[in-house]
Amino acid sequence: MSALSPSRQPRSITSRLSTFFHNNPTLTLLLLLAAPLLWLGVIYLGSLGALLLQSFYRLDDFTGIVVREFTLDTYRQLFTQSNLDIVARTVAMAAAVTVACALLAFPISFYMARYASPAGKVAFFIAVTLPLWSSYLVRVYAWKLILAKEGVVGWIFGALGLQGVLDAVLAVPTIGGPSLSVSMYGTFFAFVYVWLPYMIIPTYTALERVPGSMLEASADLGARPVETFRRVILPLAMPGVIAGSIFTFSLTLGDYIIPGVLGNSAFFIGQVVLIQQGTAGNIPLAAAFTVVPMVIMFVYLWIAGRMGAFEAL
């Protein structure tokens, strides 16, 4: 039985250190989280706090210097009609882009989850994510080329003899413009385009988690495919769609590049923030403006979290 006697090795420093961590799990956790919390909790959240703080300062109109004392003047300035129009326009655009992305994302996600072979799924997944990670600016810029007066879309309409239709569409007040690339249409198309992969991936992930046997069970219990789709697939896909909408909605709220490159002269929140903090030098007003999407997104995230969207991310 001597072979079975315990053979305790001399304990090394790493072994002793390891035992110390084993016996102090809370301390270990704190050590693991110290650096990330310093970064995200102090630098990042601290900056958000600094921004929030700035929105309660005001700009002295005569001297052009920021007055660092608590005031609600800046928010009073924010809630003027023209600024509220900008907020409403941005939110409406974000909502429209989100709905369009959801509608476009669903068929392809559904196809990937239900019909594609395992190798096909991989290929599709790469095909969908490649544009997401590749240069955002380049993709926006491509739409400028496509939608320009002499660009691809104009050429197609011309070739089909539908120039009149295009002109009529562009003549619609407030959203139209001299060409597609200088109108709300252009802004809308580019937004839908750049954020679409953000919607496809979580929708696909949610659909992929629906087991085939569940659909068979539904069919077995007498549901026609349309009913199965409406009563089983759609409800189970919803957390994924909501998770995707977090991105499409949030990214649209804060973007200033797309409306700048592909819009008529109507401003969006992002552009105003850029102008106020840059050329106008009104940091407090810029800060107050960013508080709007921040508040909207916190409410949105709160609702999305309650609907189980984070599990689908």
Added chain:
Amino acid sequence: MFTPTRRARPFTARAPFGLKLLVGLVLLFLYCPFGIILLYSFTTEETAFTFPPPGLTADWYRVALFDRPDIYPPLLLSIQVALVATFIALILGSLIAFAISRTRFFGREAITFLVILPIALPGIITGISLRSAFGLFGIDFSFWTIVIGHATFCIVVVYNNVVARLRRTAKSQTEASADLGANSLQTLRYILLPVIGTALLAGGMLAFALSFDEVIVTTFTAGQQNTLPIWIYSQLSRPRQRPVTNVVAVFVIAITFIPIFLAQRLTQDTND
């Protein structure tokens, strides 16, 4: 990050034609802009982009490579920023992933929320927040202010990859290692790091691509320095040699496609 499964069985035996058509159109929608960029990098027109292009030339590639030295400093800066930001994100992202996956603790949900926040909130908020914080504390814009901004939103990419891999690694594996006499550091070295290795590589490449391409946050944290995306942005309103921008864009697409493609392959082959 992506697990193809065999369990999904067809809803109806074959995809309806209408669905296939829709899928084809969406794919076309996703990829035609890249084709357009490629096409216009060969156009003979210098200031406008009429369709179809009046003629084709490869001369802009020569111009971009040899006659435009202004491209190189932004390119170099972008690579440096992306490398450093990725390095920071790798460390911070995996630390959080380890902490989250090994224990349940009070505030765990708050931390996952905090990690997602920098990409869930519009980039402009991250940008202007950092800018105003730098302003409040009198920090001058530099290479490091750009890195801080980029690392902040890159953390989540690494975290997502690593945490997904750790979640798929059974808890019994680390227990088995400890049971067989390995202390925590040995378990980390022999079991956990090999298991998350490819996830780290994939997360790192995605973080690199994300940073290399970022423009919104960078606008607020860069001061006078130009990263490549900022250089491209400034070129969009320039009247002359416009196809050169397209050439640079083609290169940017190529440079970001490669790591993303590799990252995807890396996360897949260990998924069976």
Added chain:
Amino acid sequence: MSSAANVIPAVRFENVSRHFDQVRAVDNVSIEIRVGEFFSMLGPSGSGKTTCLRLIAGFEQPTSGKIYLHGTEVGNLPPYERDVNTVFQDYALFPHMTVADNVGYALMIKKVSAPERTRRINEALELVRLPQMANRKPSQLSGGQRQRIALARALVNRPRVLLLDEPLGALDLKLRQEMQIELKEIQKRVGITFVFVTHDQEEALTMSDRIAVFNAGKIEQVGSPAEIYEHPATAFVAGFVGASNLIRDELAQKLTGTASTFSIRPEKIRMMEPGATVPNGWAWVYGTVREVVYLGMFTRFIVTLENGGELTVVRQNLDETSMDVMSNQGRRVQLMWQRAFDRVVDAK
């Protein structure tokens, strides 16, 4: 085996509890596991048997109470400093290592020299009869092979105690029965204390020297398989290990003269024509066969008693065909059994 090893138990629990928030997974358990024995922890899922195993391994710490391994209190000692090894329910083989690297992991950690390591890896693979698998990856093995490799990996270090967490649960019936016999043989050969967790009473009866029956975080009974089966201490044990008829209250009063709940195994009851003579020391009762379940090797009869209640009777199909057996349906019968075979459980 030295005499001291016989006196000091391999594992000792002294009033050990483990609570998870409000749940008492293990509730004030005291046991002694003897050196060299095959000890099973049997119970339904959630009864605390696996938590006990994890407490011995060191993956969990007791909320209160003391755990001793070979006489030494282990307290908060981490798993890697305990001289016990575990075979996991999911095997937990490392997917990125070959079979040889998996089996040799503990030796690599201990910095055993390469030739010695190879020798012991081969020895361990011989022990589980898979010597030719050294260079495969775990993903290339069948379930049964993975199970054996997990066993080899846990044994290579010659731990003083081997813990097995439902190691046969994922195997199909035939393979499971083979492995039961093989495990027992390996245990005899290496002479290591085995602590075996299972929810399968047949498995526990087949292999164990002693069994502890767990229920709701507590131990109901500890004893040899025969003791557990023939002398169940509680109604739970009587019902969980094998099948049992439980008779209580009024019916018990009528049959035995006391109202204490008692159990009688179905195979101990004889089913006779009414009016059969009852020997001394036998209990008897009349009833009607309500249900006949033909099971090939034997038949199960459910008999409705005239005094109220039901008894299940099992009879081997010695001289009867299934037709003969089925014809008993609805028949009036006399049931009788030796009083020596019924057991008072949970005496009130």
